[in-house]
Amino acid sequence: MIRVLVVDDQELVRAGFTALLEATDDLDVVGEAADGATAIHMVEQTRPDVVLMDIRMPRLDGIAATRRLMRLSEAPHVLILTTFDTDDNVFDALEAGAVGFLVKDTPPTQLLDAIRSAVAGGAVISPATTRRLVDRIVASRTPTPLPSGPALDRLTERERDVLQLIARGRSNREIAALLHISELTTKTHVSRVLGKLELTSRVQAAVYAYETGLVRPGEVPPTA
Template sequence: MIRVLLADDEAMIRAGVRAILSADSEIEVVAEAGDGREAVELVLSHRPDIALLDVRMPKLDGLAAVAEIRRVAPQTKVIMLTTFGEDDYIARALGDGAGGFLLKSGDPRELIAGVRAVADGAAYLSPKVAQRVVAVMAEGRMSRGAQARERIEGLTEREREVLALVGAGLSNAEIARRLFIVEGTVKAYVSTILTRLDVRNRVQAAIVAYEAGLVT
């Protein structure tokens, strides 16, 4: 069962999101918050697998809540849910450790797919957000490519293989099946890769993989 905390300052939005998630028998909304500060407190008391946060909330907005949750409860993965798709929101959320970014205007199926993917250890961006990330990365890819290639020089051949598959959006379980190794070994590889690349999460590692040319 994937345990989810839902945080949004609009009760109707929370009800709608809860209804969508309840369609999946393996997802359970264990708590709801109306502001970012309450969301952090409920994460500490309920220890959910996923915190699904709106970007704009009172007391502590979703972007600030991401960093706080990742600091006090690193085992809880965070997905941002918003009507806004501006680049600065995306960059800050991913930089602070969010594992996914979904738009409220997207297909409801994306919501379930995103929760499942992030809970399984993968990163998930809604298609529209992914397009913006790729576009922004492409604008400066040549200058960043050399830096990214230098960063991966310290990785072993196997670690590069794992990094490439992380960059392709595969979960730990999928990588394990692809490389014919156990999932626990994949988790160890991913942890080592994050440390050696000095990145905070799989999304940032995937960006390095893309810029270094490991992923097309």
Template structure:
């Protein structure tokens, strides 16, 4: 059972997401919060596997909340929810440790899929929005390219192949199929990649790969 928390200052959004997540027999909504402060309180009081967090909220915004959530002794995975005109906030949220993001008009089935994927250790980036968002900030931050490439030099050629597919949103199963590898081998490569690049999750590894220009 995946234990979920919904964090959004809009009560109707919380209600709709709670109904949606509740329709999946493998997801249980154990907490809700109207802002980042409440989210920290709830995550401290309950064991949360996945938190769906809005970006713009009163008292404590989503980006700050993500940083605080990821610093907890047992941090939940985080999916950021946003509207398309808040690209810059989402980029910062991913850099803060979010495991992915969705637009608020994402198909309900994809939201459920995202919760399952993130709970299992994968990332979930809305394909079109992710490309536009990361490309926009990659172009605006060219000085980061040299540093990113230096960090990627620590990887073997096979690990770079895995990272390139990971950066495109591939799951472990997808990468295993594309590279004709066992899924367990892919998992081992991903763990080594995260350690070598000194990042906490797949999304941050993907951002680094994009900065280095390998995708």
């Protein structure tokens, strides 16, 4: 059973997510919170596997709350809730340690799959949505490397290929097919890329690739 905490300052939004999650057999809502401060307290009390975290909330916003949650010895997987067109600070939340993001009007089946994928360490939403949001984030920011990221030259040529495809929103299965390697080998490459760049999620890796210039909009990704 996957334990989920729903965090949003709008009661109607929380109720909607809770009703959807509680209707499944493998997801259990352990609580709701209307702000980041309450969310931190509830995480310490209930130990959820996944936190659905809104960004704009009173007392403590989702970015600050995510940053604090990542300091816990057993930090949950944080999925950011965003309205997509209006949240210019989604990247900051991802940089704080969130594993990905969910658009608030995400189709129910996709939302449920995203939560399950987050626990399994996979992609959290569809590649197309990933690419659109990453492109929007990168376009609004000055293209400079992440402050804490090591130089790209620490990556092997194959790891760079994998990073480029992660930035394109490709799943492990798709990366394996494009590079003619096994999924197990792909998972190993992804793990090494995240470790060498000191990142915690595939979305962070995707933004890193754009901000460092390894990937640019319109470029053709590696296929062999």
